[in-house]
Amino acid sequence: MRPILCMALPLLAVAIAAAAPLLPNPDFETVADGKPAGWTATLPALVTLQEDGGHAGQRYMRLSDPDAKTGITLESTRLPCRPGGVYTASAWFRTADKCNPGLYLNFYDDTGTRLHHLFQKATGPTNGWVQVQTQTTAPPEVTTVSVTLYAYIGEVGVFDVDDIALSVTGGGEPGSGGIPLAPTGKKEVVNVDSRRELFVDGYMVDSLAGAAVRRMHHPQRREVAFPTDAPWEGPTSAYFCVVPVDGQIRIYFRGSGQEGTHEVTCVAESDDGVHFTRPKLGLFEWQGNKDNSIVWLGAGTHNFTPFLDPNPAAPPDQRFKALASAGPKASLVAFVSADGYRWRKLREEPVITLGDFDSQNLAFYDPLRKLYVEYHRRGRNGFRDIMTCTSPDFVNWTEPVYLDYGAAPWEHLYTNAITPYFRAPHIYLGFPNRLMVQRQKIATAPGGAGVNDALLMSSRDMIHFERWPEAFIYPSLDEENWTDRNNYIAWGIAPLNEREIAIYSTDHYRHKTARLVLNTIRTDGFASVYAPMAGGQLLTRPFTFTGKRLEINYATSAAGSLRFALCDEAGEAVPGFTLGDSEVLFGNEIAHTVSWSGGSDVSALAGKTMRLRVNLKDADLFALRFCE
Numbered sequence: 001m002r003p004i005l006c007m008a009l010p011l012l013a014v015a016i017a018a019a020a021p022l023l024p025n026p027d028f029e030t031v032a033d034g035k036p037a038g039w040t041a042t043l044p045a046l047v048t049l050q051e052d053g054g055h056a057g058q059r060y061m062r063l064s065d066p067d068a069k070t071g072i073t074l075e076s077t078r079l080p081c082r083p084g085g086v087y088t089a090s091a092w093f094r095t096a097d098k099c100n101p102g103l104y105l106n107f108y109d110d111t112g113t114r115l116h117h118l119f120q121k122a123t124g125p126t127n128g129w130v131q132v133q134t135q136t137t138a139p140p141e142v143t144t145v146s147v148t149l150y151a152y153i154g155e156v157g158v159f160d161v162d163d164i165a166l167s168v169t170g171g172g173e174p175g176s177g178g179i180p181l182a183p184t185g186k187k188e189v190v191n192v193d194s195r196r197e198l199f200v201d202g203y204m205v206d207s208l209a210g211a212a213v214r215r216m217h218h219p220q221r222r223e224v225a226f227p228t229d230a231p232w233e234g235p236t237s238a239y240f241c242v243v244p245v246d247g248q249i250r251i252y253f254r255g256s257g258q259e260g261t262h263e264v265t266c267v268a269e270s271d272d273g274v275h276f277t278r279p280k281l282g283l284f285e286w287q288g289n290k291d292n293s294i295v296w297l298g299a300g301t302h303n304f305t306p307f308l309d310p311n312p313a314a315p316p317d318q319r320f321k322a323l324a325s326a327g328p329k330a331s332l333v334a335f336v337s338a339d340g341y342r343w344r345k346l347r348e349e350p351v352i353t354l355g356d357f358d359s360q361n362l363a364f365y366d367p368l369r370k371l372y373v374e375y376h377r378r379g380r381n382g383f384r385d386i387m388t389c390t391s392p393d394f395v396n397w398t399e400p401v402y403l404d405y406g407a408a409p410w411e412h413l414y415t416n417a418i419t420p421y422f423r424a425p426h427i428y429l430g431f432p433n434r435l436m437v438q439r440q441k442i443a444t445a446p447g448g449a450g451v452n453d454a455l456l457m458s459s460r461d462m463i464h465f466e467r468w469p470e471a472f473i474y475p476s477l478d479e480e481n482w483t484d485r486n487n488y489i490a491w492g493i494a495p496l497n498e499r500e501i502a503i504y505s506t507d508h509y510r511h512k513t514a515r516l517v518l519n520t521i522r523t524d525g526f527a528s529v530y531a532p533m534a535g536g537q538l539l540t541r542p543f544t545f546t547g548k549r550l551e552i553n554y555a556t557s558a559a560g561s562l563r564f565a566l567c568d569e570a571g572e573a574v575p576g577f578t579l580g581d582s583e584v585l586f587g588n589e590i591a592h593t594v595s596w597s598g599g600s601d602v603s604a605l606a607g608k609t610m611r612l613r614v615n616l617k618d619a620d621l622f623a624l625r626f627c628e
Helices: 012-018
Strands: 039-041 047-050 060-065 072-076 086-095 102-108 114-121 130-137 144-151 157-169 190-193 205-210 213-216 220-227 238-245 248-256 263-270 294-296 305-308 320-325 332-337 343-345 362-366 371-380 383-391 419-421 424-430 433-436 451-454 457-459 465-467 500-507 515-522 527-531 536-540 543-545 549-567 588-593 611-627
Touching: 060 072, 060 144, 072 157, 086 102, 086 144, 102 130, 114 130, 144 157, 190 611, 205 213, 205 527, 238 305, 238 500, 305 362, 320 362, 362 419, 424 465, 527 536
Parallel strands: 190 543
Antiparallel strands: 039 072, 047 060, 060 157, 072 144, 086 130, 086 157, 102 114, 102 144, 205 536, 213 527, 220 515, 238 248, 248 263, 263 294, 305 320, 320 332, 332 343, 362 371, 371 383, 419 424, 424 457, 433 451, 457 465, 500 515, 527 611, 536 611, 549 588, 549 611
């Protein structure tokens, strides 16, 4: 019997011979629970496995359609598709009825939407087994392909089918969906171990392709954390410090009225990071009583900046430390405390003398480097800038040096708010306040010219920072935030819960409504690699890792998706970990373990030089890490 062809192609036989077969269980000989493995029927009761001898083997499938109002399909497993590849499908049909069973090539995107198909019918009744073939080119945006056998609506009858074949020649990487391949670059191999890596900088990015970009995200303005309206506070309260302590959040700050009046150091406390109270400490008298939250009243109150010291060698009476401009020419003096309320000078002499210390000057202990690290203000080339130095003991400090921002433009950076990110402490995040000194939006602004916003920058070596040019926090709709010295981000960030981080900023400076505002941002969500629906690809630099699984922080739209491939140093996907093997991931999760067709265990690749290739469609990738 002559085969029925969908089109006459002189090279068809050559193409079929040259291409490798793709379809699992094409002859229905593999059975699981009485059903052919790798095949799915829409009406299983009407699709039966026969075992009395098929076209070539023992088994074949029978589709029985008794009702012209119904159609029956038997579809193969959907396989990773090579975009642009020429696909050929064939099947052997047999029927004694006047029906026309169909053979379909179906192509889908990552949402499961069929974007393209081509079919050919057999004409019944047949004289024994007849072969039907169809051939088409996969569109660029598809990611999976299947073969479907169809009993049409409007027909009745019984037909048998066996020995399905699917092959492809040419085309792109299976499962890539036509997204361009990101090329390998020249970045050196690094050991990421089991650290969490963010995309707040370009460190992990070797190249991006298609529409993929790195983009910064902005905190969401939530509510007023607290107004600075206590009698010992006031409209120029400033230099807020966020210090998580024993399950609470403490915020230290300068309480001050209009400039030239009083300055004190005070504290507010919260159990949830949202609702704050002022403890009645009874330490310092203010306006005739000690019923207040003042923790320091003396030299250094202008910018007293405390922190909780995690150094295991710190004596109990020095659990808290602070720097403040309490020395000659506002130089920095070290303070210590056992409880964060009762403070004393560590020594009378200043510990850091080179700098312009009229802003917030901060320090912290870095457990990874086993050093105290400090950042303070210092002018350079007519701009307000930032210097840094380190100390092994909080007393003896290295000579301060300026930060390096690469190709970023010169700008006035008033405060710095630099801190190690608590979920990835090898990365320093900075939130400097940018001053546009010549601009004046509100003609009656009490401080005259000057408007401010907050920036985002990051570093992996304490000195070299990658600074985003766009604002991280914009001035709000309030006119009071378009006057000088607003939108200062408090030093220190803290988790509100597993999903959100608290970032506090100042509002309405110099105004009677001065307050601290709570903003929130997604955990790890400072920046991401993003691609729109057009699609894009990330290729990381080469790395080695430890661990058994890949965990990511991501978000997609309802239609968006991500796919993942673990590749060798040359960028070639490792078998079993290709884009085609990858799960099609969609959703919104802080922690998701990536899986492939063989599972999620990547321990066999630990210690080897690898790259990660990620396809994104309307999706953000915020962070990744390898872990146990």
